[in-house]
Amino acid sequence: MIAPSATLELGESGEPQLLEVSLGPQHPSTHGVFRMDVSLDGETVVKLKPVFGYLHRNHEKIAEKCSYLGSIPYTDRLDYICSLTNNWAYAMTVEKLAGLGVPERAEYIRVILSELTRLINHSALAGFLLQDMGALGTPLMYAFREREKILDLFESLTGARMMCNYMRFGGCRCDLPPGWIEQTKNLVANFPKFLDEFESLLTGNEILRARTEGVGVLTPQLAVNAGVTGPMLRATGVNYDIRKVDQYGVYGRFKFRVPLGERGDVFDRYMIRILEMRESLKILEQALRDIPAGPIIDPKAKLRNLRPKAGEAYGRIEGPKGELGFYLISDGGPNPYRYRIRPPSLINLTILEDMCLGRTIADAVVILGSVDIVLGEVDR
Amino acid sequence: MEALEQLKARVEAAVPGAQAEIVPNGSPANQPSLSLDCGHARTVAEFLRDDPDLRFDYASNVTGVDWPEKTIKEKIKVKKLVSGVEKEVEEVCERKTPAYLEAVYHLYSMARKHGPLILRLRTENRSDKVTLPSLTPVWRSCEFQEREIFDLYGIIFEGHTDLRRILMWPEFTDHPMRKDYVEPDDYEYEPTPHDDVLTRARQHYPGGTPA
Amino acid sequence: MNGAGIIKGMIETARNFVGSYHDKARLTTVQYPEEKLPPVENARTIPFLVFDGDEAMAGLRCTACQICEKECPPQCIYIIKDPVKKPDYVGKMQIQPKVFDIDISVCMSCGICVEVCPFDAIKMDQVFELSTKDRFGALLLDKTQLAKPNDYFVKLHKTEASEIDVRRDDEKRKAEAAAAAKAAAPKPPAAPGGAK
Numbered sequence: 001m002i003a004p005s006a007t008l009e010l011g012e013s014g015e016p017q018l019l020e021v022s023l024g025p026q027h028p029s030t031h032g033v034f035r036m037d038v039s040l041d042g043e044t045v046v047k048l049k050p051v052f053g054y055l056h057r058n059h060e061k062i063a064e065k066c067s068y069l070g071s072i073p074y075t076d077r078l079d080y081i082c083s084l085t086n087n088w089a090y091a092m093t094v095e096k097l098a099g100l101g102v103p104e105r106a107e108y109i110r111v112i113l114s115e116l117t118r119l120i121n122h123s124a125l126a127g128f129l130l131q132d133m134g135a136l137g138t139p140l141m142y143a144f145r146e147r148e149k150i151l152d153l154f155e156s157l158t159g160a161r162m163m164c165n166y167m168r169f170g171g172c173r174c175d176l177p178p179g180w181i182e183q184t185k186n187l188v189a190n191f192p193k194f195l196d197e198f199e200s201l202l203t204g205n206e207i208l209r210a211r212t213e214g215v216g217v218l219t220p221q222l223a224v225n226a227g228v229t230g231p232m233l234r235a236t237g238v239n240y241d242i243r244k245v246d247q248y249g250v251y252g253r254f255k256f257r258v259p260l261g262e263r264g265d266v267f268d269r270y271m272i273r274i275l276e277m278r279e280s281l282k283i284l285e286q287a288l289r290d291i292p293a294g295p296i297i298d299p300k301a302k303l304r305n306l307r308p309k310a311g312e313a314y315g316r317i318e319g320p321k322g323e324l325g326f327y328l329i330s331d332g333g334p335n336p337y338r339y340r341i342r343p344p345s346l347i348n349l350t351i352l353e354d355m356c357l358g359r360t361i362a363d364a365v366v367i368l369g370s371v372d373i374v375l376g377e378v379d380r
Numbered sequence: 381m382e383a384l385e386q387l388k389a390r391v392e393a394a395v396p397g398a399q400a401e402i403v404p405n406g407s408p409a410n411q412p413s414l415s416l417d418c419g420h421a422r423t424v425a426e427f428l429r430d431d432p433d434l435r436f437d438y439a440s441n442v443t444g445v446d447w448p449e450k451t452i453k454e455k456i457k458v459k460k461l462v463s464g465v466e467k468e469v470e471e472v473c474e475r476k477t478p479a480y481l482e483a484v485y486h487l488y489s490m491a492r493k494h495g496p497l498i499l500r501l502r503t504e505n506r507s508d509k510v511t512l513p514s515l516t517p518v519w520r521s522c523e524f525q526e527r528e529i530f531d532l533y534g535i536i537f538e539g540h541t542d543l544r545r546i547l548m549w550p551e552f553t554d555h556p557m558r559k560d561y562v563e564p565d566d567y568e569y570e571p572t573p574h575d576d577v578l579t580r581a582r583q584h585y586p587g588g589t590p591a
Numbered sequence: 592m593n594g595a596g597i598i599k600g601m602i603e604t605a606r607n608f609v610g611s612y613h614d615k616a617r618l619t620t621v622q623y624p625e626e627k628l629p630p631v632e633n634a635r636t637i638p639f640l641v642f643d644g645d646e647a648m649a650g651l652r653c654t655a656c657q658i659c660e661k662e663c664p665p666q667c668i669y670i671i672k673d674p675v676k677k678p679d680y681v682g683k684m685q686i687q688p689k690v691f692d693i694d695i696s697v698c699m700s701c702g703i704c705v706e707v708c709p710f711d712a713i714k715m716d717q718v719f720e721l722s723t724k725d726r727f728g729a730l731l732l733d734k735t736q737l738a739k740p741n742d743y744f745v746k747l748h749k750t751e752a753s754e755i756d757v758r759r760d761d762e763k764r765k766a767e768a769a770a771a772a773k774a775a776a777p778k779p780p781a782a783p784g785g786a787k
Binding site: 056060096097101222225226227238309310312316325338340342347349350351359379 | 404405406411439440443445484488490493496519520522523524547557561
């Protein structure tokens with residue numbers, strides 16, 4: 001904790017004079033159009049209010065006009081870095097609502113794509129976190145080099161690099177092209193080499209350590225009460241990973257560990273993400289080895305004119321950023337009555353102020369980078 | 381997690397005066413919810429969070445839903461006098477469902493790893509009596525989500541620490557997610573090809589409507 | 592030693608720098624637009640209409656059923672049916688579209704129109720160099736600009752196109768055989784009086 005400056009300039013009315021800075025929506029380090037109204041005393045943060053809504057497209061209202069199928073491309077654009085996990089969360093909720101089953105091959109494909117998405121998200125995050133700290137571009141480009149290989153895999157399977165639009169209700173859209181599994185196995189075999197290179201580049205680096213250790217500490221009680229999920233929660237030491245708790249899909253069949261942190265600071269969050277990438281590689285190896293042959297979509301599933309019975313359902317997955325949930329209310333018609341997205345980035349921002357109080361403004365930027373927000377999800 | 385009926389009984393035993401009702405769920409998802417009255421909602425929430433068996437310490441999702449007034453036509457059998465003889469006649473009778481706004485809370489437990497428990501709080505009507513007790517002092521995760529419901533639906537949460545608009549700009553006056561929201565068309569916009577397409581398409585049919 | 596971590600990192604960077612001159616795995620970029628990456632089979636950018644044969648408008652597979660128009664999420668397809676019918680690949684008279692416009696500034700390349708089309712008439716193209724100087728008119732493609740021949744479709748998606756061609760040839764042969772059988776069959780004898 002850095003103490004506020006000993007000599008405080010007093011304004012005319014005797015109150016300390018604070019400098020109000022708006023870390024405005026156009027800023028290279030705010031991960032999108034995000035604004036923080038910061039009140040500074042010298043360099044110490046006294047008050048911090050996050051302001052967003054610059055990317056608000058009211059997706060929830062658009063979905064009330066589209067059919068269930070037509071909302072799937074819009075879910076890609078929520079958390080635009082990890083589009084396949086968004087698709088899976090939505091497809092899972094509609095399957096719960098309509099009572100559809102998913103064949104085994106489709107479940108394995110979903111797990112493989114979801115873990116690949118986790119890899120690309122965490123490598124992008126590690127790169128951007130370091131860029132915020134001032135390592136302009138080099139670690140980012142290393143991470144993006146690996147990310148490109150995975151995006152090429154997505155393009156050959158789904159047709160698009162980022163807006164994949166691949167999951168359907170009851171399974172997947174199309175089957176794996178020939179040779180895709182071998183390419184993925186190759187990539188999974190070569191990925192640990194990149195992780196080792198990345199760690200030797202960064203983890204021992206004194207600048208990184210000095211800027212991240214002890215910065216932005218979050219206690220487990222506050223994290224649980226504030227609804228923080230994902231790597232940020234596990235960095236504080238709370239063992240809650242929805243893949244292990246709910247065991248949705250076929251995650252119950254894979255053996256993997258859940259890395260937990262000790263202190264809850266920025267360095268722990270960064271290391272947790274590197275360790276989670278290694279665990280994802282383990283899951284990928286097991287899934288690629290065991291994937292069965294078979295159909296990829298439930299024969300009862302209809303593409304057009306899906307009308308689930310009136311009712312509601314809440315489905316959630318462990319997305320790379322936290323718990324991504326969808327809450328759907330159906331009134332029996334072809335469009336949903338209420339379509340709600342539970343965005344992990346928005347909820348994780350609740351305690352941004354608590355983590356930044358008393359630290360310098362430079363730390364506030366690093367802490368924001370470690371929360372891992374994507375504005376498409378915060379604003380929807 | 382125990383069944384919803386037992387939970388309801390425990391809640392009613394622990395918080396005297398609380399009225400909880402089970403709202404069934406028609407879909408195969410099997411997630412019925414518990415509707416609470418506004419007076420005791422915060423005490424019930426604290427009980428759910430602190431009780432050692434339940435420990436619902438994680439409010440995962442807070443949603444607003446708009447239920448406008450609906451007229452349902454039903455056929456009921458009524459005994460009526462028809463030309464001197466009492467007979468059972470089917471009559472079509474109209475019933476109006478009440479209009480209200482609703483906040484739905486999804487609760488999970490990180491300590492006991494169970495859930496979800498779904499709570500519903502209803503306002504009295506959609507126009508003037510739209511206040512609900514805020515559960516932010518119980519679970520901090522409701523803070524931004526209740527602000528969003530205030531912004532998009534207009535429900536006022538009493539006891540919220542900082543209730544102001546979150547996604548729309550502060551001078552905005554309407555509530556966009558309500559079912560009767562009319563989008564404004566007085567903003568500056570550029571002509572899009574859509575207009576061009578419609579005029580060109582209409583040229584094929586000089587009479588007016590397409591065949 | 593203080594600073595050991597930074598020096599270790601610099602060694603990695605130097606290894607990558609020197610390696611990019613002789614190791615293919617370390618040089619991951621191409622000099623666009625002089626060199627272009629090879630196209631991927633399944634890539635999707637904007638839709639196009641398929642026509643069989645040489646004449647675009649006569650061979651269009653689209654029957655203006657308007658399913659793609661309804662299912663398109665951003666509603667960027669505009670179809671108006673033509674009251675004049677034309678013969679299709681089997682010989683039956685079918686409805687054709689008079690106006691089929693796609694606004695590619697709105698299109699989000701989701702491919703749902705392709706999935707729901709029951710006639711294999713609309714498919715996803717792979718062109719991405721689409722920028723024009725005219726923002727409004729040039730980004731609204733009409734029927735003639737969207738129609739591309741079946742050979743082009745075969746070049747893009749070999750496996751899928753060959754399956755569709757095999758199926759359509761089968762149906763064409765069956766229809767021709769049925770028509771020939773009907774013409775060659777003897778006329779049925781006139782029914783005696785009192786036929787219902």
